[in-house]
Amino acid sequence: MNRSHGIPPRRRLWLALLLGLLAQAAVAQITSRPPTLPRDRYRNGEETLRAFAPISAETRYSIVKLNVDGATVALGTVVDTNGLALTKASEIKKGKLTCWLAVDQEVPAEVIGTDDEEDLALVRVHAQGLKPIRWASGGVALGQWAITPGIAETPHAVGIISALTHRVRPPRALIGVQFDFGGSAPRIQELLPGFGAEKAGLKPGDLIVGLNHTTVSNRVQVIEALRDFREGQMVQLRVRRGDKEFDAEVRLSSPQFADGAADQYSERFRRRLTGEVSQRAEGFELAIEHDSVLPPWLCGGPLVNLDGEAIGLNIARAGRVTTYALPARLVQRVLDKLESRTKSTARQAGG
Amino acid sequence: MPEPAPARRADLPVAFTEKAPASIAELRSMQRHIEALVARVKAAVVAVEVGSGSGSGVVITSDGLVLTAGHVCGPPGRSVRFTFPDGKTVHGKTVGRDEESDTGLMRITDPGPWPHAPTGDLAQIRVGDWVLALGHPGGFDPRRSLVVRLGRIIRIEAGALQTDCTISPGDSGGPLLDMYGRVLGIHSAISTSLADNFHVAINEFYDNWDVLAQGGGGEEPVFAPRAYVGATGVNDGGGCRLTEVEENSPADQAGLKVGDVVVKVNGHEIKVSSAFRRWVEEAQPGETLNLEINRGGKVLSLKVKLAAPPADH
Numbered sequence: 001m002n003r004s005h006g007i008p009p010r011r012r013l014w015l016a017l018l019l020g021l022l023a024q025a026a027v028a029q030i031t032s033r034p035p036t037l038p039r040d041r042y043r044n045g046e047e048t049l050r051a052f053a054p055i056s057a058e059t060r061y062s063i064v065k066l067n068v069d070g071a072t073v074a075l076g077t078v079v080d081t082n083g084l085a086l087t088k089a090s091e092i093k094k095g096k097l098t099c100w101l102a103v104d105q106e107v108p109a110e111v112i113g114t115d116d117e118e119d120l121a122l123v124r125v126h127a128q129g130l131k132p133i134r135w136a137s138g139g140v141a142l143g144q145w146a147i148t149p150g151i152a153e154t155p156h157a158v159g160i161i162s163a164l165t166h167r168v169r170p171p172r173a174l175i176g177v178q179f180d181f182g183g184s185a186p187r188i189q190e191l192l193p194g195f196g197a198e199k200a201g202l203k204p205g206d207l208i209v210g211l212n213h214t215t216v217s218n219r220v221q222v223i224e225a226l227r228d229f230r231e232g233q234m235v236q237l238r239v240r241r242g243d244k245e246f247d248a249e250v251r252l253s254s255p256q257f258a259d260g261a262a263d264q265y266s267e268r269f270r271r272r273l274t275g276e277v278s279q280r281a282e283g284f285e286l287a288i289e290h291d292s293v294l295p296p297w298l299c300g301g302p303l304v305n306l307d308g309e310a311i312g313l314n315i316a317r318a319g320r321v322t323t324y325a326l327p328a329r330l331v332q333r334v335l336d337k338l339e340s341r342t343k344s345t346a347r348q349a350g351g
Numbered sequence: 352m353p354e355p356a357p358a359r360r361a362d363l364p365v366a367f368t369e370k371a372p373a374s375i376a377e378l379r380s381m382q383r384h385i386e387a388l389v390a391r392v393k394a395a396v397v398a399v400e401v402g403s404g405s406g407s408g409v410v411i412t413s414d415g416l417v418l419t420a421g422h423v424c425g426p427p428g429r430s431v432r433f434t435f436p437d438g439k440t441v442h443g444k445t446v447g448r449d450e451e452s453d454t455g456l457m458r459i460t461d462p463g464p465w466p467h468a469p470t471g472d473l474a475q476i477r478v479g480d481w482v483l484a485l486g487h488p489g490g491f492d493p494r495r496s497l498v499v500r501l502g503r504i505i506r507i508e509a510g511a512l513q514t515d516c517t518i519s520p521g522d523s524g525g526p527l528l529d530m531y532g533r534v535l536g537i538h539s540a541i542s543t544s545l546a547d548n549f550h551v552a553i554n555e556f557y558d559n560w561d562v563l564a565q566g567g568g569g570e571e572p573v574f575a576p577r578a579y580v581g582a583t584g585v586n587d588g589g590g591c592r593l594t595e596v597e598e599n600s601p602a603d604q605a606g607l608k609v610g611d612v613v614v615k616v617n618g619h620e621i622k623v624s625s626a627f628r629r630w631v632e633e634a635q636p637g638e639t640l641n642l643e644i645n646r647g648g649k650v651l652s653l654k655v656k657l658a659a660p661p662a663d664h
Contacts, residue, residue, distance in 0.1 A: 035478065035506065035507075036478065036505055036506045037478050037479050037503055037504065037505045037506070040371075041370060041371050041479060041503065042502075042503060042505070042515045042546065043501055043502050043503055043515050044515070045371075047370065047371040048371050048372065050371070051371060051372040051373055051374060051375070051377065051378055052375075052378070054375050055375070141386050142386065142389050142390070142393070142499055143382070143385040143386040143388070143389040143390075143483075143499060143501075144382055144386060145378060145381075145382050159500075159501065160385065160499065160500070160501045161499075162498045162499050162500060163495045163496060163497070163498045163499070164494070164495055164496050166492075166494035166495045167494060272543050273519070273520075273541060273542075273543060274519070275545060289495065289498070291498075291499075291500040291501065291516075291517060293517065293545055306375060306378055306379055306382065319488075319519065320517050320518075320519040320541075320545065321488050321498060321500060321517045321518065321519045321522070322488075322498075
């Protein structure tokens with residue numbers, strides 16, 4: 001390399017860039033522009049959140065903060081004038097349930113119904129004057145503001161709609177077979193001890209030809225279809241063994257005891273980068289994905305647009321870049337189900 | 352070499368040029384702008400699979416040049432599978448990379464034309480500018496497609512931008528866009544804080560273009576380091592955490608130890624490990640660097656006199 005010729009080109013570019021930056025820095029000093037952005041002006045900083053104050057003013061009387069034994073566990077979304085609110089069911093642990101209201105008052109509350117499928121709980125809040133949230137009727141657009149108000153004067157978090165609204169599959173559950181990778185057919189090569197397939201009497205060499213009354217012929221097809229089932233559910237398999245065919249009811253179970261300790265390490269490392277996530281963060285029929293950074297104990301409240309209407313209900317903090325909200329229409333459907341169920345229970349109890 | 356696309360600050364909604372948005376009306380103008388921008392550029396953001404690894408990238412020319420991160424790209428000549436946000440998959444090759452700057456270049460070899468995004472220029476960018484991070488975190492997912500995040504530039508330093516757009520593994524190589532829709536950076540690294548999202552600045556691609564386009568990043572380093580310190584490290588949020596200190600190297604002689612976090616060089620903050628490496632590379636053998644290091648919570652000042660690389664380097 002020729003070093004006698006002064007500054008080589010790449011180095012010159014670097015110097016130019018460096019000088020450019022120094023020049024910028026000098027300008028910055030004159031105009032006292034900070035070299036790093038003050039935290040208040042981050043997307044989720046106080047100054048930014050202040051711009052959203054009118055949204056909070058509009059919605060804070062439609063939100064409650066749920067405490068169990070004095071510790072905040074979730075927000076709740078008020079759904080009628082009689083004090084019914086929806087929240088994230090799995091965050092409501094056993095203990096004394098109370099609600100803080102925007103009027104700075106703590107009142108008792110109790111869970112009167114839950115929906116495990118979407119992880120929603122219906123809560124009766126013993127308070128007057130709560131205002132039901134207004135649900136948005138339209139869909140959402142990529143890049144649209146997604147606001148998480150609480151009972152305070154400014155929201156807890158703001159972000160944007162990050163991705164298409166989509167189904168979130170449940171955590172992986174297994175029937176406990178290893179397929180023969182020799183061909184594309186779903187032929188069982190090995191059975192994992194202790195799992196559902198073994199217990200249902202399946203054997204190596206068995207060919208799966210049907211799954212819940214749908215014909216299957218391909219291994220990938222079966223693996224994909226099984227991804228939609230959660231732990232504890234049963235799947236009906238049509239099995240061909242030699243020239244016989246029969247049906248087997250197979251239970252799916254969590255892969256936890258199949259994985260070794262090695263996975264726990266990478267899991268811990270992943271958690272460090274992700275921050276805290278909700279315990280129940282998977283398995284929703286449909287979810288709006290947004291990039292608001294929300295601690296798990298602030299799920300359950302409404303996700304609103306710039307009109308102060310709820311486009312959804314925050315249901316999980318799922319990862320470093322992901323927060324999920326159930327879309328308004330799905331929430332309303334589950335609410336109808338929960339309300340009719342609690343009414344019929346009340347009737348039974350009364351009758 | 353791509354040219355930065357022109358842009359005028361006056362064309363942006365005023366909310367983007369203020370310290371912070373001030374009203375619902377301003378938030379609405381931002382929303383309109385962002386929605387339109389995402390709709391315009393998203394088609395150019397691809398998921399990439401190279402070997403057993405995966406990441407993201409952005410197409411910047413109609414004939415299919417793709418910018419990505421050096422650590423996603425790997426050496427030249429590898430086969431790449433690209434997936435566009437609509438699920439269409441096409442094939443290509445890695446062209447070149449520069450490991451130090453974490454820049455990488457790929458090319459779609461299937462016939463185009465391809466949707467593409469213009470590239471920007473750091474000279475027009477300020478701390479506090481609003482930006483969008485696009486990519487395919489966790490790999491391509493047809494139900495979800497690409498993922499968009501909003502944030503602001505927290506810090507600008509030679510070679511890298513820091514933002515509060517949260518990015519995660521799989522995003523690496525995806526584009527950071529300014530509010531003109533131009534590629535301003537490429538997602539490169541994160542640390543534990545949600546505000547520690549680092550993006551290679553677009554100017555690194557301009558500066559390294561010849562290296563990238565001519566298949567740099569094979570086994571041989573293209574530029575031999577000129578000064579030698581004998582210590583390497585990794586990103587550690589607020590500095591470069593040393594993972595290796597060679598015996599009898601200038602670093603060793605100065606008293607540096609594995610685990611030390613270099614937080615300042617000659618009074619300048621070190622935010623990413625590459626910044627420390629660069630200080631060394633930009634120096635001459637014989638020069639002294641004043642280091643500020645964090646050793647188990649204690650801040651120490653050390654002087655290290657750089658040497659010429661030993662013969663086997």
